[in-house]
Structure formats: C-alpha cells, structure tokens
Amino acid sequence: MHSAPETAHGQTLNRDGLLHFSYRQIRGRGIKNDTEHNNKLRTSGLKRRLLWGVFFFSPNKIRHEQRGVNTSLFFFFFNECAIPLLPRLAANRPKSLLVYINPYGGKRRGKHIFEQKVAPLFRRAGISTDVIVTQRANHARDHLKTEANLHKYDGVVCVGGDGMFSEILHGLVTRTQTDHSVDQNQPDAQLVPCSLRIGIIPAGSTDCICFATVGTNDPVTSALHIVVGDSQPMDVCSVHHNNVFLKYSVSLLGYGFYGDVLAESERKRWLGPARYDLSGVKTFLSLNYYEGTVSFLPAEDNMGNPRDKLQCRSGCRVCQHKQSKDKLGEMSEEKEKSAKDGWNEIYGKFIAINSASMSCACPRSPKGLSPSAHLADGTTDLILVRKCSRLDFFRHLLRHTNKAADQFDHSFVEVHRVRKFHFQPTFQELVSPENQSDPPGETELGPIHPPQTTYYSTARSSWNCDGEILHHAAIQVKQNVKPNHVLYARQLFIHSTVKQDSLSFNFSHHFGFH
Ligand SMILES: Nc1ncnc2c1ncn2[C@@H]1O[C@H](COP(=O)(O)OP(=O)(O)OP(=O)(O)O)[C@@H](O)[C@H]1O
Numbered sequence: 261m262h263s264a265p266e267t268a269h270g271q272t273l274n275r276d277g278l279l280h281f282s283y284r285q286i287r288g289r290g291i292k293n294d295t296e297h298n299n300k301l302r303t304s305g306l307k308r309r310l311l312w313g314v315f316f317f318s319p320n321k322i323r324h325e326q327r328g329v330n331t332s333l334f335f336f337f338f339n340e341c342a343i344p345l346l347p348r349l350a351a352n353r354p355k356s357l358l359v360y361i362n363p364y365g366g367k368r369r370g371k372h373i374f375e376q377k378v379a380p381l382f383r384r385a386g387i388s389t390d391v392i393v394t395q396r397a398n399h400a401r402d403h404l405k406t407e408a409n410l411h412k413y414d415g416v417v418c419v420g421g422d423g424m425f426s427e428i429l430h431g432l433v434t435r436t437q438t439d440h441s442v443d444q445n446q447p448d449a450q451l452v453p454c455s456l457r458i459g460i461i462p463a464g465s466t467d468c469i470c471f472a473t474v475g476t477n478d479p480v481t482s483a484l485h486i487v488v489g490d491s492q493p494m495d496v497c498s499v500h501h502n503n504v505f506l507k508y509s510v511s512l513l514g515y516g517f518y519g520d521v522l523a524e525s526e527r528k529r530w531l532g533p534a535r536y537d538l539s540g541v542k543t544f545l546s547l548n549y550y551e552g553t554v555s556f557l558p559a560e561d562n563m564g565n566p567r568d569k570l571q572c573r574s575g576c577r578v579c580q581h582k583q584s585k586d587k588l589g590e591m592s593e594e595k596e597k598s599a600k601d602g603w604n605e606i607y608g609k610f611i612a613i614n615s616a617s618m619s620c621a622c623p624r625s626p627k628g629l630s631p632s633a634h635l636a637d638g639t640t641d642l643i644l645v646r647k648c649s650r651l652d653f654f655r656h657l658l659r660h661t662n663k664a665a666d667q668f669d670h671s672f673v674e675v676h677r678v679r680k681f682h683f684q685p686t687f688q689e690l691v692s693p694e695n696q697s698d699p700p701g702e703t704e705l706g707p708i709h710p711p712q713t714t715y716y717s718t719a720r721s722s723w724n725c726d727g728e729i730l731h732h733a734a735i736q737v738k739q740n741v742k743p744n745h746v747l748y749a750r751q752l753f754i755h756s757t758v759k760q761d762s763l764s765f766n767f768s769h770h771f772g773f774h
Pocket residue numbers: 361362363364365366367393394395396397398399419420421422423424425427463464465466467468727
C-alpha cells in the first residue's frame with residue numbers, strides 16, 4: 261500500500277501536499293522516548309495550527325455543533341492544535357482559574373454547561389480550576405471583595421449572564437480599588453486597572469456582553485478564548501449620585517424605556533428569558549416619557565462618531581489610538597480641565613436616555629444599540645430619544661434588528677460620543693432629612709444645577725445599569741480614562757459589512773496590556 265511521504269520533522273504530507281498531523285505525533289505518544297523529536301514538532305508550525313484550530317473552527321464550525329453535528333472534528337482540532345500550546349502564548353494563557361457558576365441564570369443550565377462543555381477543555385489544556393456555585397445573589401461579588409485569595413489565580417471565570425458578570429466585575433474592581441486605597445465615592449478618582457482577566461461563559465438570558473465582545477454566545481468558543489489567553493480591554497463607566505458611588509457599567513445604562521422594561525421583567529423573573537419579550541411589549545404599549553436635563557462632555561473629534569461606519573473589532577484603530585495616547589500621558593490634567601468648559605446641556609422630554617459603552621449587540625439586535633461604539637476608547641455613546649409617537653418609536657426599535665438601516669436617522673433621536681454625562685430629572689427625588697446635608701457634588705465636574713426642591717415625581721423611571729436596576733434617577737456618569745478590566749475575549753465580528761482590512765488576528769496586540 262502507498263504510504264504518504266514524510267517531512268523532515270516526521271509529519272506526513274497528504275495528497276494535496278498539505279501537512280497532516282496525526283494525534284499520536286502531536287501528543288508524542290507514538291514516538292517513545294524521543295523527546296528531541298517531540299520538541300522539534302512543537303516548535304515547527306504549531307503556531308499555524310493553533311491559528312487554524314481556534315479561528316477557523318470558531319465560531320462558524322461551532323454553530324454546526326449547535327445544530328447537532330458531531331463535535332469530534334472540533335475536539336480533534338483542539339487536541340491537535342491547542343495542545344501543546346505555543347511558547348509565545350504560554351506566558352498569557354491561564355494556568356489557574358477561579359470559576360463562579362450562577363445556577364439560576366437564564367435557563368438554569370450554568371452548572372451543566374460548565375461541566376459538560378467547558379471543564380473538559382480546561383482539563384485538556386492543563387488549567388486547574390476552583391469552582392464556586394453561588395448560593396445567593398451577590399455571593400460572587402462579596403467573595404471577590406473580601407475572601408478570595410486572588411494571588412492564586414490567573415483569572416476569574418463567570419458562568420452566567422450579564423447580571424452575574426456585573427457582580428464579578430464589581431467584586432474585582434472594588435477589591436482592586438480597596439487594595440490600592442482608591443476612594444470609589446470620588447467621581448474624579450483614577451481607578452486602578454485590575455490585574456486579573458475575566459472570562460465569560462454565557463449561561464444567562466441575553467448574554468449581551470459576551471455576544472458584543474466575542475461575536476457569538478457559545479460556551480465552547482468562550483472557553484477557547486480563555487484557554488489560549490486571548491484578551492480584550494474594556495472601558496468601565498463609574499456611576500455616582502451626589503458623590504456616592506452607585507455602580508460600574510460596561511455596556512448599557514438606560515433610563516426610561518430600557519429601565520422600565522427591566523423593572524417590569526424583574527417582576528416576571530419566573531417566566532425565564534421570555535420575560536423580556538413580555539415586558540418589552542407592555543412597556544411599549546404604555547410608552548412613558550420623562551422630563552429632565554442631560555449635560556455631557558463630548559469626546560474629542562479624533563475619537564470617531566457614533567454614526568460613522570467604523571466598527572470596533574480586533575485591532576480597532578480608535579481604541580488603539582486611545583491606548584497609545586494614555587501610554588504617552590497625553591490626556592493630561594490640563595486638557596481635562598480645559599475640557600470642562602465644553603459641557604453641553606439638553607433639556608427635554610425623553611422616551612429613552614441610553615448610554616452605550618459598547619455596541620450592546622445581542623442575537624436579537626445584531627448591530628446593537630450603538631453599532632460603532634468602541635470597547636476600549638474611554639468614551640460612551642449617549643443616545644437621546646425624545647418624545648414621539650408610538651409608531652415612530654416602533655420604527656426606531658425595528659431598525660435595531662435591521663442591519664442596513666441607521667437607527668439614529670430620525671428627527672427625534674440624537675447621539676453623542678461623550679466622556680462624561682449627568683442626568684437631572686425635572687421632578688426631584690425625595691431627599692430624606694439625613695441626606696439633605698449631602699454636598700451637591702456637581703460643581704467639580706460640570707454645570708451647576710439650580711437648588712434642588714424636594715418632592716415626589718409622578719413620572720419617574722429607573723436606570724437599567726447592565727441589567728441591574730439603579731433606584732436613583734439623578735446620576736453622574738464618568739467614563740474612566742484607562743480601560744479598566746480585561747476580558748478573556750476577542751471580537752470576531754461575523755456580521756460585519758465593512759472592509760476586512762482591520763480584521764487581523766494579531767496575537768501580540770493587547771497582550772501584556774498590564
Ligand atoms: N445562587 C443564586 N441565587 C439567586 N440569584 C443569584 C444567584 N447567583 C447569582 N444570582 C443573581 O442572579 C441574577 C441574574 O443572573 P444572570 O445574569 O446570570 O442571569 P440572567 O439575568 O438570566 O441573564 P442576563 O443578565 O444575561 O439577562 C444576577 O443579578 C445575580 O446577582
């Protein structure tokens with residue numbers, strides 16, 4: 261029988277002349293006691309195979325798996341390509357991870373997803389894990405804040421949805437600031453970037469953060485990004501109310517429509533993911549508007565525009581530009597001070613006030629709320645939807661599902677790329693006697709508002725902060741100058757319509773970010 265010719269390193273060439281690697285060769289099992297030979301194999305061409313294995317087979321091939329096609333081909337390539345890993349990647353790939361599983365997120369399949377799809381990959385890649393299945397809401401956040409021995413780990417993995425991710429983000433960011441004596445209540449405080457990366461294994465209802473950063477909601481794809489140590493820096497917004505820190509946000513801050521949908525959906529949590537559809541319809545039918553003043557500090561011109569066609573993806577030029585600026589220290593305090601004069605103020609009746617720090621894409625809205633928002637440029641896209649007819653608002657919402665249409669192209673919608681913004685509802689919140697002495701807190705950062713009157717509002721919404729409700733309507737939001745935490749993720753924009761030239765799988769970019 262004709263046998264395939266062998267190369268100098270013992271690989272065989274198949275009929276097409278392409279290199280063919282057998283499982284036995286790569287693992288070195290068929291070549292007993294020949295470590296020199298195995299070392300040669302590891303250093304020759306493995307980089308190419310890894311690129312193939314990770315990027316060619318994810319996420320497109322993984323979608324086949326969801327349709328029930330056998331996954332053996334995928335695992336074959338994982339074995340062949342990702343193990344053994346390249347020396348260059350070895351420095352960045354994690355060896356030890358702390359995993360939090362929310363057993364109640366989404367369809368309550370978090371534990372199953374981790375055990376069946378993710379743990380076997382981690383085992384094969386030689387990654388050790390400490391797994392904590394949460395017992396209550398905020399369990400992961402509190403554990404990270406106080407107890408977790410973070411020195412033991414290379415990263416934290418969140419198995420759950422956006423709410424669970426937000427818990428972990430808060431735990432990690434708060435812990436880092438406490439360790440570095442940074443006062444989070446100071447709106448002007450410079451946050452210290454976290455030293456650990458966060459990996460997201462999607463197991464929630466919407467999994468918007470995972471979709472917007474990786475390009476698909478698939479646990480195996482996310483696990484692979486974690487295994488190879490791929491990373492993506494992200495902006496973190498700080499949200500304050502009168503000099504009191506409320507929350508961090510990395511995706512959507514929405515007052516009005518999206519706040520109301522969330523509040524309604526929380527009351528229907530027993531319905532599972534379907535609660536969002538039902539609450540959306542109900543909120544749309546009752547369509548409220550809210551009066552108030554939005555003031556904002558626009559981003560510099562070179563930060564791009566929310567309406568340009570440039571999408572943020574691997575190697576994004578706008579984000580890179582921003583980071584190199586930070587590294588050079590060009591965003592000096594003087595510039596910040598002079599920027600204070602550039603505040604704009606808009607008073608109006610709004611159906612929705614949204615701030616998108618990333619595209620906020622999800623399977624239902626593949627473009628997201630702000631298709632060209634950037635992941636790590638230190639800005640957020642402020643979208644103001646003024647009072648309009650139900651039909652007009654419906655048209656606007658419909659455009660989120662349509663890839664071609666520009667959802668900002670309506671007379672009642674305006675969008676600004678900003679560094680900071682404040683919202684002051686026209687009807688003030690009731691201020692309790694003990695809070696009356698609170699300093700106003702606005703003078704440092706922006707325009708001074710008239711003295712606050714204290715009476716209840718009849719038309720008052722709440723903020724949807726990355727899927728969590730904020731009960732204060734008046735807030736001050738600041739995008740932090742440095743990208744604040746790093747995800748185990750890389751954008752693989754599969755639904756992109758713009759030129760492919762920036763879709764470079766550049767492994768060195770973002771590595772060694774810290
Ligand atoms: N053991 C637990 N019991 C109850 N709630 C929990 C537990 N662990 C975490 N939580 C809370 O559950 C909430 C929702 O979790 P998660 O985000 O994972 O799912 P989801 O809301 O269905 O998905 P998404 O946020 O993507 O829509 C989070 O706010 C989290 O704080």
